[in-house]
Amino acid sequence: MKLTVDGTTHEVDVEEDMPLLWVLRDELGITGPKYGCGIAQCGACTVHVDGVAVRSCQLAAGDVDGAVTTINGLGTPAVRHAVQDAWIEMQVAQCGYCQSGQIMQAAAFLDVNPSPTDAEIDAAMSGNLCRCGTYPRIREAVKSAALKLKAT
Amino acid sequence: MGRVKTIARRSFLIGSAAVAGGVIFGVYQYRREGENPLLAALKPGETAITPYVKIDAQGITLITPRADVGQGAWSMQAHLIAEELDIDPATATLSPGPADPIYYNGVVGAEAMPIAATSETILARTGRGAADVMGKFMGLHITGGSSTVPDMYDRLRMAGAVARETLIKAAMKQTGLPRDQLSTENGCVVLPDGLKIEYIDLATIAAEIPPVQTATLRDPSQWRYLTKPQQRTDMVAKSTGTQDYGIDMQMPGMVIATTRTNPAIGGGLIGFDAEIARKMRGVQAILPITGGIAVVADNTWRAFQAAQAVECDWGPAPYPANSADQFETVANSFTDDHQDSRLKDQGNVADALLHGPLIKAEYRIPYLAHAPLEPMSVVVQLSRQRLDIWTGTQIPRFVQANMARLTELDAENVHVHVLMSGGSFGRRLEDDYIAQAVEIAMQLPDTPIKMIWQREEDFTHDFPRPLAIAHARGTVKSGAVDAFDLSIAAPSVAESSLARLRQPAIGPDVAIVAGAWDQPYSIPHYRVTGYRVPAMVPISSWRSVGASGNSFMHESFFDELCHAAGTDPLAERLRVCWHMPSQKVLEAVAEMSNWGSDPGPGRGRGVAFTLSFGVPVAEVIEVTQTDQGIRIDRAFVAADVGRVLDPKNFEAQVQGGVIFGLGHAMNCELTYENGVPQQDNYHVYEGMRMHQTPEIIVRGLENGAKIRGIGEPAVPPAAPALANAIFAATGKRIRELPLSKSIDFV
Numbered sequence: 039m040k041l042t043v044d045g046t047t048h049e050v051d052v053e054e055d056m057p058l059l060w061v062l063r064d065e066l067g068i069t070g071p072k073y074g075c076g077i078a079q080c081g082a083c084t085v086h087v088d089g090v091a092v093r094s095c096q097l098a099a100g101d102v103d104g105a106v107t108t109i110n111g112l113g114t115p116a117v118r119h120a121v122q123d124a125w126i127e128m129q130v131a132q133c134g135y136c137q138s139g140q141i142m143q144a145a146a147f148l149d150v151n152p153s154p155t156d157a158e159i160d161a162a163m164s165g166n167l168c169r170c171g172t173y174p175r176i177r178e179a180v181k182s183a184a185l186k187l188k189a190t
Numbered sequence: 191m192g193r194v195k196t197i198a199r200r201s202f203l204i205g206s207a208a209v210a211g212g213v214i215f216g217v218y219q220y221r222r223e224g225e226n227p228l229l230a231a232l233k234p235g236e237t238a239i240t241p242y243v244k245i246d247a248q249g250i251t252l253i254t255p256r257a258d259v260g261q262g263a264w265s266m267q268a269h270l271i272a273e274e275l276d277i278d279p280a281t282a283t284l285s286p287g288p289a290d291p292i293y294y295n296g297v298v299g300a301e302a303m304p305i306a307a308t309s310e311t312i313l314a315r316t317g318r319g320a321a322d323v324m325g326k327f328m329g330l331h332i333t334g335g336s337s338t339v340p341d342m343y344d345r346l347r348m349a350g351a352v353a354r355e356t357l358i359k360a361a362m363k364q365t366g367l368p369r370d371q372l373s374t375e376n377g378c379v380v381l382p383d384g385l386k387i388e389y390i391d392l393a394t395i396a397a398e399i400p401p402v403q404t405a406t407l408r409d410p411s412q413w414r415y416l417t418k419p420q421q422r423t424d425m426v427a428k429s430t431g432t433q434d435y436g437i438d439m440q441m442p443g444m445v446i447a448t449t450r451t452n453p454a455i456g457g458g459l460i461g462f463d464a465e466i467a468r469k470m471r472g473v474q475a476i477l478p479i480t481g482g483i484a485v486v487a488d489n490t491w492r493a494f495q496a497a498q499a500v501e502c503d504w505g506p507a508p509y510p511a512n513s514a515d516q517f518e519t520v521a522n523s524f525t526d527d528h529q530d531s532r533l534k535d536q537g538n539v540a541d542a543l544l545h546g547p548l549i550k551a552e553y554r555i556p557y558l559a560h561a562p563l564e565p566m567s568v569v570v571q572l573s574r575q576r577l578d579i580w581t582g583t584q585i586p587r588f589v590q591a592n593m594a595r596l597t598e599l600d601a602e603n604v605h606v607h608v609l610m611s612g613g614s615f616g617r618r619l620e621d622d623y624i625a626q627a628v629e630i631a632m633q634l635p636d637t638p639i640k641m642i643w644q645r646e647e648d649f650t651h652d653f654p655r656p657l658a659i660a661h662a663r664g665t666v667k668s669g670a671v672d673a674f675d676l677s678i679a680a681p682s683v684a685e686s687s688l689a690r691l692r693q694p695a696i697g698p699d700v701a702i703v704a705g706a707w708d709q710p711y712s713i714p715h716y717r718v719t720g721y722r723v724p725a726m727v728p729i730s731s732w733r734s735v736g737a738s739g740n741s742f743m744h745e746s747f748f749d750e751l752c753h754a755a756g757t758d759p760l761a762e763r764l765r766v767c768w769h770m771p772s773q774k775v776l777e778a779v780a781e782m783s784n785w786g787s788d789p790g791p792g793r794g795r796g797v798a799f800t801l802s803f804g805v806p807v808a809e810v811i812e813v814t815q816t817d818q819g820i821r822i823d824r825a826f827v828a829a830d831v832g833r834v835l836d837p838k839n840f841e842a843q844v845q846g847g848v849i850f851g852l853g854h855a856m857n858c859e860l861t862y863e864n865g866v867p868q869q870d871n872y873h874v875y876e877g878m879r880m881h882q883t884p885e886i887i888v889r890g891l892e893n894g895a896k897i898r899g900i901g902e903p904a905v906p907p908a909a910p911a912l913a914n915a916i917f918a919a920t921g922k923r924i925r926e927l928p929l930s931k932s933i934d935f936v
Binding site (some may be wrong): 053056057059060063064065066067068069072073074075077078079080082101108109111112113114115122125126129130131132133134135136137138153159160161163164165166167168169170171172173174175176177187 | 232423424428430433434467490494561612613842846848877
């Protein structure tokens with residue numbers, strides 16, 4: 039099947055029901071999206087399909103119907119997305135393992151809600167688990183990213 | 191480096207290592223310092239000035255041997271070296287270095303001793319000295335017990351200073367200028383005319399000259415990085431998906447493995463049927479390992495699918511198989527023959543309890559999983575001569591020794607490459623998952639193997655924080671706490687985890703009463719007794735270890751006595767507290783939370799205090815009773831680590847610790863049926879999520895005499911502060927965790 043990931047189209051020979059996460063990680067070598075739970079409970083695997091945040095551990099490769107963007111395609115260490123800049127500025131990450139998913143969730147959320155309230159941020163981000171407890175800084179980083187995005 | 195004789199270089203480097211050590215520790219119990227382990231792997235053109243600084247023409251590598259499990263240890267260690275070496279840590283490459291005794295931990299051993307952190311008696315100081323000797327003697331290359339900063343604060347700054355002075359000496363040789371005309375700045379030696387020589391261009395000469403004998407540490411007033419908000423060195427990688435964890439490693443020819451072993455740990459495998467799994471796409475092998483099976487495949491998902499398709503016939507649990515029986519075993523352990531310690535015994539408790547109305551309570555805490563978000567994972571490759579292991583681990587030397595034993599290789603041929611861990615909370619103090627991967631490698635030599643556990647395997651094969659029961663009795667007199675008698679029964683973490691590391695566990699297990707016996711309270715009649723419950727489920731250290739649960743018991747009951755006495759819980763703590771830095775954190779949270787003011791209708795404040803890992807921490811939590819349940823509004827935290835080296839990461843660790851403590855207190859337990867934990871993924875073990883997270887206001891104080899670490903100490907007071915706040919808001923006293931069994935949260 040054909041998959042477009044981070045702007046590149048790939049031909050992959052995998053089962054229709056293989057979750058997108060494992061196509062990305064094991065077949066394409068894109069390791070930014072993480073495996074945490076396998077049942078869409080932690081959000082570490084979050085990627086965008088046509089701009090919408092999805093849990094790639096629960097999305098079958100055969101059901102992918104749009105262009106996939108991963109954390110590795112959202113920005114790079116040298117050329118970063120505004121949300122990534124906000125994460126660095128607020129020093130959000132501790133172990134960092136959940137942050138690929140947190141950032142992808144936040145980026146998609148701010149795309150549809152550029153001026154969120156605190157309650158809306160909590161509601162949008164509560165599906166993404168962080169075992170280190172970086173939530174206070176995620177809140178601040180989402181707000182900071184909203185301002186950065188508006189300024190651009 | 192070509193013109194430098196190898197022998198000269200080696201003797202110089204060993205000499206420098208000795209200087210670094212000698213200056214750091216002052217008095218040597220062992221005259222001979224270990225050889226610099228970087229020497230064995232040096233390539234042409236590289237210089238290793240100390241075991242912590244390596245320089246070649248391309249750049250500077252800082253060795254950061256304490257593991258980073260999310261607490262920022264790599265970045266902090268780099269800043270400690272860089273401050274004295276005079277470089278920007280962002281320009282250096284970081285390496286955790288090899289497993290080596292020279293990277294021993296001289297502080298962590300004292301945590302296991304019955305010495306209160308606040309004690310400065312000769313006995314206490316001798317004990318801490320013994321911990322340093324023991325750590326050095328055993329080559330205890332280990333990360334834990336919030337010990338990285340206290341253990342490395344002097345050592346790494348001195349390593350940086352020795353390297354700096356050696357480079358200056360090299361510049362003196364090159365330029366002929368005297369020492370007092372040379373200075374350093376940002377990775378360069380600066381000449382009087384402003385000309386700069388880069389460190390990397392001095393490496394070759396540095397290797398030719400005799401070692402620097404003395405180096406003076408800079409006065410804190412000259413610091414550029416320490417005590418200022420730092421940029422963590424891992425932040426860009428972790429914000430761009432480019433930080434590599436063990437689970438991310440890719441090597442040519444690598445295969446993927448996953449395992450299934452008996453979730454009733456130690457119950458063994460009676461038999462299995464892999465007929466279906468064997469034929470599934472991508473499956474390369476199904477192999478027996480100790481207590482279960484391993485599936486080897488070409489893709490992680492295929493390995494997981496096949497592992498689930500294997501029919502396994504497990505043996506029964508070698509411990510009480512369900513939660514009711516486990517708690518009954520604990521309840522039956524309050525007997526003389528199970529008494530493990532009585533480290534606190536002031537006044538005459540037995541007599542005092544006879545006078546005045548007796549206040550009694552029982553507290554219970556459950557087993558808890560570590561559940562770091564990166565499931566246990568490791569890459570191994572075994573050849574005839576050597577074993578390579580890539581993984582996040584806090585115990586590289588134990589891994590090396592244990593895997594050498596397993597493979598019958600010499601330890602020097604077992605190479606442990608430590609990686610960033612996607613969390614740990616104590617889980618990576620164990621090497622069970624590594625042994626499984628090595629067992630697979632012994633059946634598939636020469637092949638790189640990445641072993642990943644399914645999340646369900648990770649939950650059901652954790653070595654959890656133990657359950658415990660406390661019996662508390664007390665009396666009040668004249669509006670004050672008069673007698674406080676706490677008996678805690680719990681299985682021994684030391685007995686369980688040290689046995690797995692093949693180490694002896696001697697004497698009482700301090701963890702059974704940690705966070706209770708060692709609190710700086712002066713109560714007229716005050717006793718803390720530990721009872722050791724016979725081993726059941728294998729258990730291990732969980733962020734803040736014994737204090738993680740004992741604080742709930744100690745501080746909840748203190749609160750109960752305050753209410754019985756009709757006295758203010760914060761004022762009463764201040765009244766009984768004799769330790770100045772502890773008093774100050776209590777005063778700080780009183781001020782921060784406006785303690786004593788009317789919190790408003792349906793609202794309540796609770797306070798708790800715990801001194802753990804030498805760090806006094808006070809927390810006030812504010813809650814509101816709503817139609818949807820209890821909402822946690824704000825948390826105020828004051829903690830004293832003696833000196834805050836990075837205010838930014840200090841705040842992060844405190845906030846994370848509070849969230850870890852609150853989330854588990856509210857929502858988490860492992861319950862057992864048929865020997866197996868019933869919670870196997872995050873939908874039934876949530877911890878805290880953002881919508882439940884309060885605003886957390888943090889203040890760092892610096893009254894403590896010694897520098898301390900902050901990875902763990904904020905965890906213990908969170909649970910009792912919350913329970914006490916719930917009591918204040920609702921009148922409901924909850925004595926069992928998780929709290930959600932007794933009350934709803936928003």
